[in-house]
Amino acid sequence: MRRLRRIEEPRVAAAALALPLLVILAAYGYALTSVDPTPGGVTAAAGLVGIAGTGLLYAWRAVTGASSE
DSSP, X not given: OHHHHHOOHHHHHHHHHHHHHHHHHHHHHXXXXXXXXXXXXXXXXXXXXXXXXXXXXXXXXXXXXXXXX
């Protein structure tokens, strides 16, 4: 029970969302090697990386879950 109380929920949620995002990025990477990339596909991949990156940075910031933000 003590271990469960120490788990920080935003970090666990970020880690749980990281795996599907890595699978999606792997699919984009495979598609780049097997077909000609389109500007829309490259833009979508860049947007995914940007959004996921800011979400992960937000979850790992110094005051995660603090009430005095």
